[in-house]
Amino acid sequence: MASLYPYLILIGSSIILATGWLLGQARRRAHIINELVSLNEKLGFDLPNLLRHCWEPLEKAGFKGISWHLDWFGSSLSKTEGSQGDVFIHRKLEVDDITLSVKLYDGNRRFEQRYFSTVLSESFFLLLYTDMWVKLGTVQGAFAQTAKLSVFLQHDMKNIVQLISLVSEQLENTPAGKEEKLLDSLRSVMPILHERSERFLSTLSNNAPTENMKPVNISEALRKTADIHNLKIDIQGSGQVLINEQSLNSICDNLFGNYIDQNRRNPEIDLEIEICIIDSDTDLEISIKDHNGKPCMWPERLFEPFWSEKGDGLGIGLYHARQLVQGAGGTLQAITPGNDPMEFVITLPKSV
Amino acid sequence: MIDETSDNAAEIDLQSDEPQSLAKILLVEDDPALRLVLRNVLEMNDYAILEADSKASAEIILKDDPNIAALVLDLGLPPSPHTTTEGLAVIKMVVAQLHRAKIVVLTGQDEESSALAAIKEGAFDFLSKPSRSADILNAVQRAVLFYRKELTLEVEEGLTRLQINAKVSDGLKAVREEAEEKLVRHVLKDTQFNVYQSAARLGLKRESIYYFLKKFGIKRDDG
Structure with missing residues (x-):
């Protein structure tokens, strides 16, 4: 038995050495995969750029060479780096308008080397494939959003142009004795037109205005917007906030718009909007709640741009309102308590 | 167009002899500012204006006032103001409920497809935004003229205009039905769902009216 000890020690040592070596190799490959992932992230998940810069880490992994041919939305790109040979791993990837053919040249690898090589190449191909989908998703999303935005802006713009053209025609040809009536009508129309034009402009702009910040009475601003929409609200409390007035009007407009849309969908349920303004040391907290409102089914989607519950809205109202509130140094949250109606809570810096 | 001889026109509120100033126009537009300006344009030209901002409110007004001569209709109405769904639903409702009012579409939606869909559903005229007030007034004037003349024909000659969209390939049976x-x-609506009077007016037996009620699934609430 004692004579077997040296052999057992030798076998055990070999196993330990082999395992250690394999672990080292695996760690090295994992490090290279991480390097490729980081490189991809650094290059903004841009496929042509990744292909141009991937050779260095792949060479470290022991590949002999790479050649690729990319058809990128109708433009062809190709490159070969390292050396070519008879042994290679070939993959053709296709996603809509992007087609990629990659060959990774490898030596005659066997056993564990072949396994490591396969794991690394598959990880690399997966990265390339992900980049193709990321690009396609971005392009398709941008097209869809632009089309949606264009439809919405066109609709609003046509209404504004129609209104202005009718008003100017009326001003030119006012029948005798009807001047006062026209003036009365303009007194009602102009604030609505002003509000509409501001909303139109703020839809086009992503930036919250930080100029012309001035003390604004929050309850007056809320009432003004509610009156424009013919919306009954009950306000408790008052206070002044420091904000760009145009931004505040847009915030109120977007929040009330949410209730108006809900009411139009369920006209049988009357709105019962209660607004509480609470004064704290530095901020005003404004909570808005429709007591007859339905619970929110999509709390996680409320502020997602270009998402609307029925797919019939532009879906940037609440997102835009939050941007504007944040631009004014405040916060906008939606509290969605299970089966109870949703509540918006805004904090805005107080004017002192 | 199908003509029907009617012997009971007394219930129709004939306006043809009244001055045009009494013609009632229903404005169906969700933009309050534009609605107000359009109201002004039409009022200054001696029309009586009623306003609705959605299909639901238009339906209520039409039910309350059957003497509306024309609708000026925006196709993009809430809850989906950026599609033509609600506006087309208003046209369908007006046609299905056999209102005599003519529909003038004034919309900012895609011109080609909207015009086709609106005319297919039974709109009288189509204007795209922005339109000049003269064009809007001309369209409304034509719509009121047609409304009045059809009413006159109905009262004086017993003729009723019915609009049918027919595909030749569907054959005569589909058109007849x-x-x-x-x-x-139409007759049931005129007689306020009086089966006896309707049968008499159509020269049919009451059983035949019951047969049609069942066949076409007509209910009292259909309008």
């Missing part, structure tokens, strides 16, 4: 349905609905 649609005409039958519209005629029965």
Whole structure:
């Protein structure tokens, strides 16, 4: 038995050495995969750029060479780096308008080397494939959003142009004795037109205005917007906030718009909007709640741009309102308590 | 167009002899500012204006006032103001409920497809935004003229205009059935769902009216 000890020690040592070596190799490959992932992230998940810069880490992994041919939305790109040979791993990837053919040249690898090589190449191909989908998703999303935005802006713009053209025609040809009536009508129309034009402009702009910040009475601003929409609200409390007035009007407009849309969908349920303004040391907290409102089914989607519950809205109202509130140094949250109606809570810096 | 001889026109509120100033126009537009300006334009030209901002409110107004001569209709209405769905639903509702009012579409939606869809559903005229007030007034004037003349024909000559969209390939049976349905609905509406009077007016037995009610699924609430 004692004579077997040296052999057992030798076998055990070999196993330990082999395992250690394999672990080292695996760690090295994992490090290279991480390097490729980081490189991809650094290059903004841009496929042509990744292909141009991937050779260095792949060479470290022991590949002999790479050649690729990319058809990128109708433009062809190709490159070969390292050396070519008879042994290679070939993959053709296709996603809509992007087609990629990659060959990774490898030596005659066997056993564990072949396994490591396969794991690394598959990880690399997966990265390339992900980049193709990321690009396609971005392009398709941008097209869809632009089309949606264009439809919405066109609709609003046509209404504004129609209104202005009718008003100017009326001003030119006012029948005798009807001047006062026209003036009365303009007194009602102009604030609505002003509000509409501001909303139109703020839809086009992503930036919250930080100029012309001035003390604004929050309850007056809320009432003004509610009156424009013919919306009954009950306000408790008052206070002044420091904000760009145009931004505040847009915030109120977007929040009330949410209730108006809900009411139009369920006209049988009357709105019962209660607004509480609470004064704290530095901020005003404004909570808005429709007591007859339905619970929110999509709390996680409320502020997602270009998402609307029925797919019939532009879906940037609440997102835009939050941007504007944040631009004014405040916060906008939606509290969605299970089966109870949703509540918006805004904090805005107080004017002192 | 199908003509029907009517012997009971007394219930129709004939306005043809009244001055044009009394013609009632229903404005269906969700933009309050534009609605107000359009109201002004039409009022200054001696029309009486009623306003609705959605299909639901338009339906209520039409039910309350059957003497509306024309609708000026925006196709993009809430809850989906950026599609034509609600506006087309208003046209369908007006046609299905056999209102005599003519529909003038004034919309900012895609011109080609909207015009086709609106005319297919039974709109009288189509204007795209922005339109000049003269064009809007001309369209409304034509719509009121047609409304009044059709009313006159109905009262004086017993003629009723029914609109049928027919595909030649569907054959005569489909056209006949649609005409039958519209005629029965029309007469039932005029007689306030009085089966006896409707049968008499159509020269049919009461059983035949019950047969049509069942066949076309006509209910009292259909309008």
